[in-house]
Amino acid sequence: MDFSSALDFICKEAKRQGADDFDALAGESNSIGLDLFEGKVKNTEISSSRGIGIRLFKNGCPGYSFTEKFSKEALAQTVKDAVAHTLLTGPLDLDLPEPGVLPELDLELWSNELETVSLEQMKKLGLALEASALAKDKRIANIPYLGVSRSSGYSLICNSHGVRYSVKGNSIFAGLGVVAKDGDSTKMGIYSNSARSIDEFNTTFMAETAVERGISLLGAHSINSGRMPVVLSNRISPQIISMFTSPFYAEVVQKGQSKLEGMLNTQIAGDKITITCNPHIKGYPGSRLFDGEGVVSAPCPVIENGILRNYLYNLESAKKDKRQSTGNASRDYSGQVGTGFSNLVMDKGSSTLDDLLAASPECLYITNLEGSSGCSSISGEISIGVQGYLVKSGKIVHPVDGITVSTNFFTLLKEIDGLSNEYSDTHSSVKVPDILVASMHVAG
């Protein structure tokens, strides 16, 4: 059974099996790509997968199920499972949306041209990246990670009130991780990005950036423990902010797991900080016209000049707080409804990166995070290994590794002293500039 027919069938079956209300989400994804090693293709992958998930309500109680099998028997069993699950859950107070008017925006999520990019073109791009990287510096000992792939996705959502929306998107990815070696010092430099056309990739720039990132950390050593100003590169500031998005979700606040509970319309960050959840930015991967529950999406201010303006809502959390959903339901066909940012954008500042680095006599400029395990979105604790550079009077003195930095995210928000006027060039749904933090604990 094809994709659309399967969705129709599951909806009919839900009605037949006595569902009062339901919404269903079908998703299909395709990808093609390869990775290379030492001038040869190491792995090639061609994939196609699809599935349908349903949330149905009976006597006000929700039940979920999903399937990747599109036979009539499998789809009917999926509905049966969801119905059975309604017997286990309690009533859930929410109103599924009625059909709405989607904004007339071209979010530029799809490119026909991209669908014609062949494996041969990807191989050529990968080989060019490898050759450029090796030619750039003799200290590049190895390129263990080098891949190019393109992927596309199509999803369709409908509900028992007549909502039926679809969206499709595609992108191409290329990236490399190089190992730089000098004596006993070994460092990795990574550059990767996604684009909407293969022609957007500048292989020389990408390769040289990865090489530079590895080489410039060779010979890194620790620094003394203490407190000092820190500049978070725009390469890693989006990673840090992304780890602490859940405290802004109303469902997390309602369940007592957010330190932002009761903080609406209060100052939670430095007055330079403005964060918006904006689903309507052209070409951003998180852009969308509707959310995972079929609610029409719209921009939502989260922090304005340091003041917390809004939590993000889905239908359930909105009903609890007696307000409208902000259109931030997240969902894939195999999962349950949650909450998520579409695109998270922190406004840029007016300083240059050099201004931030020169703002104090001495600072730590962090360009690499070692994992994310030392960060808890619940407590806000940050304790994490980092690499970067010691900077004095605006000049890099030496690369640094073997250190950790420690603070609390909610303290960090208040201690932001400056923002640069530049985002990293990464094709990402999270855009955050370089950040100057007044002080963090450094252990070395």
Next chain:
Amino acid sequence: MENTLAQNIIQSGLDRGADFVEIFEEEARNASVVFKDKKVESARAGTEYGIGIRLVYGFEVLYGFTSKANEEELLTIVRSLALSKGISADTQKPPITLAPVSVTDIHTVTQDPRVVGQEHKLPLLKRADEAARNYSTKISQVSVSASDMVSDIYICNSDGLVIEDSRVRSRFSISVTAGENGDIFAAREAPGSMQGFEFLEGLDCEKYALQAAQRAELMLSAGYIKGKQMPVIMGNGFGGVIFHEACGHPLETESIRRKASPFIGKLGQSIAHSKVTAIDDGTIANGWGSSNIDDEGNPTQKTVLIENGILKSYMSDKVSASELNLPVTGSSRRESYKYAPVSRMRNTYIAAGTDSFEDMVTSVDDGLYAKKMGGGSVNPATGEFNFVVEEGYIIEGGKIKGPVRGATLIGKGHEILPMISMVGTDLELAAGMCGASSGLIPASVGQPTLKVDNILVGGR
């Protein structure tokens, strides 16, 4: 899948010059119930289904997968993969002969979760929720879940192997949040087993609920440790996550073949303190990371990685073993049909030693007791790791003192191994999920309590 269909697909790959062709078909049924905020938050189940086809030319792997299981779709994948190498014409190869093999099941499963029904999970979840909430008035939220997965796999390859297996896993998870004066902390326990509903039914869920509640509350009153280099005593069980990340991944041949490991060329050499023996064992009956066969159909093995400090073996899959001229260790694993298999860990642990916990503590003048580790990660190419300590205590003058929060351990795996100077007797394994290029797979980590002479502890 019918063997005749598999045979046609494989033949099509061989006719296009592949040295090896493999079909991996999987149907997996997942089911879970989540109890949060004193009510059932969700009850869901689903079926994952698809077929992966792997063509190997020399050491080059071509992989395709689909959830559409008709012959034309599967032949199209073979043709597209071959075409990516510029091979379009057929060259008739001799037909293969299939030789079905039966799996010897070493795991006892008495209650198939598909038969038991999700409603039977509710009493367990409610008991755990109650136990955690009753521990302290500071407990502000409890989330408990019980989940299971039954995965039926079929593997057929151009060596003639045809083999089927069924893997049944169940897991319990509890996350407890404690709050006081604007501070909130969460702690989690998540035991799992390669068993059916009997695992959940027999589980002492109150024990895990209390452990999580106790730790969440304790961290509210914890201070910070002054970050610096110091000796660290690492608790048993999940403490093994450091060996898993910092040493285990670089010992997988997937890292070796990419020349992204500090252990290249070290077989037979001393890489750890002589007290360290480390094992990766896929044969532990009902072990969380065990299986009867790996995801290429090879029998799983117990592989001694390090014996008394000497590197004895890597963990390998078919392609990398062949490329590196090493024996296959039955370590080929993948999350699902959506991934080509590569060498991965199963149940990985440091073997028990003879040192007592008391001797370890008294040997430390100024250090950290990392009783419970949280998660972490490693860069296999450089060996650099980063781990969070979920429950830690300061050690002063040979005595355990107050609890500390926000401690992190960082270092390089190959530099830490020689510094493990004391190994305890209390070996314990713990369930975890391991992520790498072939997806997220169940894997156990483990160790007895052990002492590392010097490691950088991040704090304040």
